[in-house]
Amino acid sequence: xxxxxxxxxxxxxxxxxxxxxxxxxxxxxxxxxxxxxxxxxxxxxxxxxxxxxxxxxxxxxxxxxxxxxxxxxxxxxxxxxxxxxxxxxxxxxxxxxxxxxxxxxxxxxxxxxxxxxxxxxxxxxxxxxxxxxxxxxx
Amino acid sequence: xxxxxxxxxxxxxxxxxxxxxxxxxxxxxxxxxxxxxxxxxxxxxxxxxxxxxxxxxxxxxxxxxxxxxxxxxxxxxxxxxxxxxxxxxxxxxxxxxxxxxxxxxxxxxxxxxxxxxxxxxxxxxxxxxxxxxxxxxxxxxxxxxxxxxxxxxxxxxxxxxxxxxxxxxxxxxxxxxxxxxxxxxxxxxxxxxxxxxxxxxxxxxxxxxxxxxxxxxxxxxxxxxxxxxxxxxxxxxxxxxxxxxxxxxxxxxxxxxxxxxxxxxxxxxxxxxxxxxxxxxxxxxxxxxxxxxxxxxxxxxxxxxxxxxxxxxxxxxxxxxxxxxxxxxxxxxxxxxxxxxxxxxxxxxxxxxxxxxxxxxxxxxxxx
Amino acid sequence: xxxxxxxxxxxxxxxxxxxxxxxxxxxxxxxxxxxxxxxxxxxxxxxxxxxxxxxxxxxxxxxxxxxxxxxxxxxxxxxxxxxxxxxxxxxxxxxxxxxxxxxxxxxxxxxxxxxxxxxxxxxxxxxxxxxxxxxxxxxxxxxxxxxxxxxxxxxxxxxxxxxxxxxxxxxxxxxxxxxxxxxxxxxxxxxxxxxxxxxxxxxxxxxxxxxxxxxxxxxxxxxxxxxxxxxxxxxxxxxxxxxxxxxxxxxxxxxxxxxxxxxxxxxxxxxxxxxxxxxxxxxxxxxxxxxxxxxxxxxxxxxxxxxxxxxxxxxxxxxxxxxxxxxxxxxxxxxxxxxxxxxxxxxxxxxxxxxxxxxxxxxxxxxxxxxxxxxxx
Numbered sequence: 001x002x003x004x005x006x007x008x009x010x011x012x013x014x015x016x017x018x019x020x021x022x023x024x025x026x027x028x029x030x031x032x033x034x035x036x037x038x039x040x041x042x043x044x045x046x047x048x049x050x051x052x053x054x055x056x057x058x059x060x061x062x063x064x065x066x067x068x069x070x071x072x073x074x075x076x077x078x079x080x081x082x083x084x085x086x087x088x089x090x091x092x093x094x095x096x097x098x099x100x101x102x103x104x105x106x107x108x109x110x111x112x113x114x115x116x117x118x119x120x121x122x123x124x125x126x127x128x129x130x131x132x133x134x135x136x137x138x
Numbered sequence: 139x140x141x142x143x144x145x146x147x148x149x150x151x152x153x154x155x156x157x158x159x160x161x162x163x164x165x166x167x168x169x170x171x172x173x174x175x176x177x178x179x180x181x182x183x184x185x186x187x188x189x190x191x192x193x194x195x196x197x198x199x200x201x202x203x204x205x206x207x208x209x210x211x212x213x214x215x216x217x218x219x220x221x222x223x224x225x226x227x228x229x230x231x232x233x234x235x236x237x238x239x240x241x242x243x244x245x246x247x248x249x250x251x252x253x254x255x256x257x258x259x260x261x262x263x264x265x266x267x268x269x270x271x272x273x274x275x276x277x278x279x280x281x282x283x284x285x286x287x288x289x290x291x292x293x294x295x296x297x298x299x300x301x302x303x304x305x306x307x308x309x310x311x312x313x314x315x316x317x318x319x320x321x322x323x324x325x326x327x328x329x330x331x332x333x334x335x336x337x338x339x340x341x342x343x344x345x346x347x348x349x350x351x352x353x354x355x356x357x358x359x360x361x362x363x364x365x366x367x368x369x370x371x372x373x374x375x376x377x378x379x380x381x382x383x384x385x386x387x388x389x390x391x392x393x394x395x396x397x398x399x400x401x402x403x404x405x406x407x408x409x410x411x412x413x414x415x416x417x418x419x420x421x422x423x424x425x426x427x428x429x430x431x432x433x434x435x436x437x438x439x440x441x442x443x444x445x446x447x448x449x450x451x452x453x454x455x456x457x458x459x460x461x462x463x464x465x466x467x468x469x470x471x472x473x474x475x476x477x478x479x480x481x482x483x484x485x486x487x488x489x490x491x492x493x494x495x496x497x498x499x500x501x502x503x504x505x506x
Numbered sequence: 507x508x509x510x511x512x513x514x515x516x517x518x519x520x521x522x523x524x525x526x527x528x529x530x531x532x533x534x535x536x537x538x539x540x541x542x543x544x545x546x547x548x549x550x551x552x553x554x555x556x557x558x559x560x561x562x563x564x565x566x567x568x569x570x571x572x573x574x575x576x577x578x579x580x581x582x583x584x585x586x587x588x589x590x591x592x593x594x595x596x597x598x599x600x601x602x603x604x605x606x607x608x609x610x611x612x613x614x615x616x617x618x619x620x621x622x623x624x625x626x627x628x629x630x631x632x633x634x635x636x637x638x639x640x641x642x643x644x645x646x647x648x649x650x651x652x653x654x655x656x657x658x659x660x661x662x663x664x665x666x667x668x669x670x671x672x673x674x675x676x677x678x679x680x681x682x683x684x685x686x687x688x689x690x691x692x693x694x695x696x697x698x699x700x701x702x703x704x705x706x707x708x709x710x711x712x713x714x715x716x717x718x719x720x721x722x723x724x725x726x727x728x729x730x731x732x733x734x735x736x737x738x739x740x741x742x743x744x745x746x747x748x749x750x751x752x753x754x755x756x757x758x759x760x761x762x763x764x765x766x767x768x769x770x771x772x773x774x775x776x777x778x779x780x781x782x783x784x785x786x787x788x789x790x791x792x793x794x795x796x797x798x799x800x801x802x803x804x805x806x807x808x809x810x811x812x813x814x815x816x817x818x819x820x821x822x823x824x825x826x827x828x829x830x831x832x833x834x835x836x837x838x839x840x841x842x843x844x845x846x847x848x849x850x851x852x853x854x855x856x857x858x859x860x861x862x863x864x865x866x867x868x869x870x871x872x873x874x875x876x877x878x879x880x881x882x883x
Contacts, residue, residue, distance in 0.1 A: 047481045053213040055206065062798035065700075065759035069798075080212035081476055083205050083792035095791040095803065205793055319732045320739070348730075354750040355728040355743060357695045361757045363793040364696075364750070367785065368730060371746035375729040382739040402781040406831075410775050410820035411742055417585040417850055418738035445784040452834050456781075475792070 002137045010132050013037070016074050020052050023138055028125060030134060031056065031088045033074055038088050039136055040077070041123035045093075049081035051122055059085070059094070084120070091122035156493060157239035158479050159500035161440045162343070162397050162468035163228070165243050165274050168219035172273070173248065176265035184258055190249040191258070192347035198247070200346060202365035206474060214472035221472040225277055232471045233280060236479050239497065240506050243283050244312055244343050244397060245270055250286045251314040252347040259288035263298050267308075275307045282504065284312035284341060289329060290349065296332045303336035309504040310339040310395060315372040316348020322379030330389050339393035339438070339503065342376055344369040373399035374407050377433060381411060384424040386432045393503065394437045398470055401439035405459040408433050434461060438503055440468035441495065442477040450485030457491075466503070467496045535614030538875035538882065541719075541772045541815040541844035542609050544650055545581075545599035546574070546624045546642055551649070555641035563634070574625030574638075578722060578740055584850060585741065591848035598848040602653060609847035610656050612855055617882065618847075619658045619717075621688055621772060622646050627664065627723050636670040639663065643678060651683045658882070660688035660717055665697060666725070668704045675705070679712040685881040686715040686770065691747045692722035698754030703763065710764045713880040718751060720744045720773040745820070748774040749782050752812065756786070759799040761811045768878050770813045773846055775820040780834035783808065809837055813878050815844035816870060818851040819859050828861030838862075841870040842878060 007021040008030055018031040020042055027042035029052025044051040058073040076085050076094070085094040128135045167173060174182045195201055199208075206212050207221065214231060216224035233241065248266045253259035266286045275281045285308040287295035302308055311333050319325045321342070333340050352358040353368035373396050380386060380394060411429035415422070425432075439460065447453050457465060470476050479496065487495070500506065549570035553561050564570050579586060587598030591608055599605065609618055626638035639662050646659045661684050663671035671687075678684050687709045695701060697718060709716050721744075727733045728747070734740045748771050761767060783805040790797075790804055800807070821828050832838060845857050858867060876882055 047478050049211075049478075050213055055212065057795075060795040060798045062801075065763050065799045067799070078206065080206070081474060083474060085791075085794065093791075095794060205796065315731065317731050320729060320734050321731055323732075323735060349732065351727045351730055351732055353730045355692045355722065355726065355730065355747045356697070356750045356754065357693075357726060359696060359750070359754065359757070360699060361793070361797055363757045363786075363789060363797055364753050366789055366793070367753055368750070370781075370785070371750055372730045374746050375731045375734075375743055378739050378742045379729075379731065379734060382734070382736045382742075400781070400785060402784060403778065406775070406777040406781065406820055407742075407745075409777060409822055410745055410818075412822075413818060413820055413851075414585065414738055414741055418583070418736075418741070420584070421736055421738055443785075443788075445781065446788050447784050447834075448836070449833075452780075452784075452830075455830050455834070475789075 005136050005138060006133045007136050008134045010129060010134060013134070016056060018052055018056060018077075020050075023136055026138070027052070028136065030127060031077070033088055037127040037129060037134055039125040039127045040086070040088065040091055041125070043123070044079045044081065044084070045120040045122055046079065046082060046084055049079050051077060051079050051086065054078045054080040056088070057085070086120070086122050091124040093120035093122075156496050157237050158467055158496040159504075159506065160236075160238050160241040160469050160471070160479070161395075161466040161500050162244055162442060163232070163241045163471045164222045164473065165225075165228070165245055165270070166220050166222040166247060167269060167273075168223045170248075173262065173265040173269050176268035177261050181258060181261040181265075191254045192249055192252045193254070193350040194347040202359070202362040204362060204474070209474055211472050211474055211476055225274065228471065229278070232469065233278070236469070238280060240280050240282055240500070240504075242309060242500075242504065243270060243274055243281055244341070245284070245286060246343070246345065248286065249347070250288050251312075251345060252316075252349075253288055256288075256291045256294065259291050260294040260298075263288045263294065267298070267302065271307060282309045282506070283307055284310050285338065286312055287329065289313045289326065290318050292325065292328050296328050299329070299332040299336055299338070303332075303338070308338065309506070310341045312341050312343060314345045314348055315342040315369065315376050315399070316345055316351070316353065318349035320379035320383070321376040322381065322383035322385040324383065327385065327388060330385060330392050334389045334391045337391075339395050341395035341397050342373060342399070343397040344399065369399045370403055374403060377407060377437060378411060380436070381429045381432050382422055382425070384422070386436050387424055387426060392436060395440065395466070395503070396437065397440045397468065398442060399439075400443060400445070401441065401460060401465065402445050402453070402456045404433065404439060405456060434464075438464050438466055438499070440466045441482065442468040442470045443475045444477050444482045446484065454485050462491050462494050463499055465495045466500050536616045537613060537843050537871035539609065539613065539615045539618035539845050539847070540770065540842040540875055541621055541817070542605070542618045542847040543599045543849065544602070544605055544620050544622050545597040546622055547600070547645060547649070548573070552638060552641035552645055555644040556637055560634070560637045574628075576625050576628060576721065577724070578728075578737065579623075583737060586850070587848050588850035588853075591850075602650070605847070606654060609845060613845060613857065615656070617656050617658055619660060619685060619879075620646060620650055621660050621717065621719055622650075622662065623688070623690070623719065623721060624662060627690060632664055632667040632670055636664055636667065636674065640674055640677070643674065643684075647681060647683070659684045660686045661714070662688045663705065665689040665702065665705065666694040666723060668702055671705045672708045675708040675712060675714065679708075679714065682881050684714070685879045686717045688717050688719060690721040690723060691718050691744065691751050692728060694723070694725040696754035696758075697751050698756070698758030698760050700758065703760070706760060706764045706767055710767045715768045715770055715879050717770040717772050718748070720748075744773070745775040745778045749778055752782065752808070753786060756800065756804050756807055757797055759797070761807050762799045762801070768811055768813065770815060770842065770878065772815040772844070773818065773849075774814055775818055776814050776816065776841070777820045777831055779808075779814065779840075780831065780836070783836070805836065809839055813840050813842050813874065815842050815846070817844050817846040817849070817857065821859060823860065825861030828859045832862065832866065838866040838869055839874060841866070842875050843871040
């Protein structure tokens with residue numbers, strides 16, 4: 001059985017910022033990504049660091065050696081310990097070690113395209129906006 | 139590794155709750171001025187004007203910048219001062235919550251082991267060791283110290299070791315794996331002699347500046363990704379040097395600890411040394427045992443950073459080849475590639491193996 | 507403490523053609539030996555390939571009277587020549603007849619790739635060094651490749667001078683018996699750096715593999731801790747140099763820039779690779795934004811682009827350990843058969859470590875070399 005928890009008011013978390021709240025004894029990070037709200041369990045699936053304390057970053061992409069592009073600003077969080085990158089929207093980690101037998105794949109990820117999936121996924125919660133409040137069901 | 143495996147690891151850890159001995163944590167001064175109370179005015183003045191003289195381009199910063207917070211966990215930054223400079227935060231974040239029974243301090247960043255001015259090096263060395271006692275070891279009975287030596291200044295280092303040999307608050311001597319000459323060379327033997335007589339192991343932990351050689355035999359690396367790995371090669375070089383220079387023959391009681399250099403390379407290094415020793419024995423008749431035997435009897439390895447393998451049993455192979463009694467748990471708090479004691483070991487460990495790694499090996503080595 | 511005399515004596519295995527063991531029933535004949543070392547000749551043999559100016563300089567300055575022996579590669583040192591592989595006179599590897607019978611016939615090899623290295627790489631005058639090295643490569647074509655159809659060659663170049671290196675590659679590229687470009691692992695700079703890229707461009711363009719071989723031009727200390735006192739210590743340190751070089755190639759994006767390039771690491775020791783892959787797979791995920799052109803985990807890059815010659819194979823003699831090491835490696839795609847003739851890494855014809863499966867033996871002896879060297883097919 002899930003219960004609804006009011007975790008914050010909408011003006012507490014400005015775009016590009018986050019807040020860690022306690023929901024039923026579990027620490028959850030609420031992120032405002034360009035006006036949309038997402039929630040991640042504050043526990044990195046790699047080694048249990050407080051994931052939501054990490055820096056909110058964009059995604060660094062490259063067309064080749066010496067080429068550096070910063071895309072998808074504010075859509076990722078880097079774990080404060082080992083620096084692994086997680087998409088805030090889905091909790092999906094970025095780096096993929098699993099395709100050991102695949103052919104080479106193109107990395108250039110544009111907005112809306114399928115994320116290069118890593119083996120780790122941070123636990124996510126849907127956030128509802130109800131009038132001025134952010135609500136999570138857990 | 140998926141979430142399920144992490145939960146299993148946590149359950150196992152909880153089921154066998156042990157006090158642990160952490161063989162690598164990094165206290166830091168709030169600022170270099172923290173050392174000044176332990177210096178004469180002459181050296182305070184020197185620090186305030188000329189300061190450190192080391193073999194690298196930039197003052198007090200990395201030529202291979204780290205990925206976040208200058209190599210620290212971003213959640214380990216206190217209100218004031220750098221990560222590791224706040225004992226209260228260290229207690230709250232790590233010592234208390236992780237059941238640390240003892241921790242071996244490895245202070246970094248003082249520029250002691252790499253200082254080129256011999257007399258300033260001696261002053262820094264003394265001050266850094268005094269600071270370690272006053273600000274850390276005397277504040278928390280769990281903490282034990284590493285005696286810092288300015289290793290390129292041999293007489294000063296020997297003097298410092300002899301001066302503090304009876305002080306059981308220090309459990310080892312900390313040296314840099316980036317020397318002026320290979321670490322097993324006779325140049326350093328007076329230090330190893332003093333260490334042996336004092337009954338103190340010598341430990342090697344990554345540093346920034348060093349003896350001036352590029353960090354590997356192929357030249358200086360470009361990226362931090364490479365710089366991070368250079369300590370694997372440096373420790374391999376150090377062990378090979380200790381072995382082939384005959385330091386272990388000369389100092390049969392000498393103990394060496396490799397800290398934060400990894401350990402999964404130790405078996406293949408031993409195999410390589412043994413193999414080529416077979417052909418080249420005539421060059422090194424002072425060796426009475428084969429290289430892997432020296433490693434087996436004289437060298438310990440801290441576990442952080444733990445490798446992460448697809449098959450956890452692969453690491454069990456490595457650990458068995460090294461010897462379960464040779465491994466020392468370490469967290470490397472507060473650095474970014476920190477190993478949490480609850481989750482660092484993804485493979486099955488028997489209760490004895492767990493006890494040895496987390497506590498008993500360190501207890502025996504450091505006589506705690 | 508265990509004393510050396512208590513160590514069990516080294517027991518050579520029975521000759522390969524007497525083995526009943528399943529693993530040795532693999533096709534043995536027809537192997538491609540990816541690393542043998544015919545010796546460079548003395549200077550008089552190279553003079554005919556030089557211009558008048560250089561012949562004049564080298565003879566009048568008595569440079570032709572110097573042996574060009576690397577300090578780290580002296581012929582009398584045991585590892586550099588197995589006793590039964592040493593000729594009565596001259597350096598190990600200086601007799602073509604012995605190469606034929608001992609390196610080729612004895613192992614039933616179909617082909618062997620000659621990595622002939624010359625001490626001229628230790629000179630600082632790159633024009634002089636390049637002249638000698640070019641003459642050497644011409645000598646290899648005439649004295650080895652023309653004389654023995656089972657031999658293939660490597661284009662020795664100055665890694666420390668990419669302009670010369672590219673010129674030499676282009677000069678010899680049309681001779682398809684040269685299958686790769688030959689570099690030493692330790693030189694003036696890490697081989698992944700952009701200054702070296704013209705070499706990789708020329709190699710890739712001409713369908714040449716790049717071979718990075720043990721050795722040093724001594725531009726700096728062979729270890730990060732300085733200059734070891736003993737040769738054995740310095741030789742052991744070669745594997746650390748290979749690890750650093752491989753990471754340089756990966757981190758600098760050489761395989762991204764040159765997607766068709768294959769690199770062979772020769773005489774590296776092999777068994778350092780599993781832990782290299784574990785560590786760098788893990789670290790990459792935390793440093794990815796620094797090197798964003800690395801778009802997949804390092805072990806995949808290695809599997810696609812990097813090969814290791816077999817000898818020396820740094821492992822104990824027991825089959826169980828060797829089998830575990832191969833499991834740790836996670837692939838046998840990257841191993842290439844080699845004897846490293848005439849270096850002394852094994853006795854008799856015991857070139858294959860015990861514990862390799864039959865399919866691994868077949869792959870490393872034949873399939874992998876064919877897949878690695880475009881010019882062999």
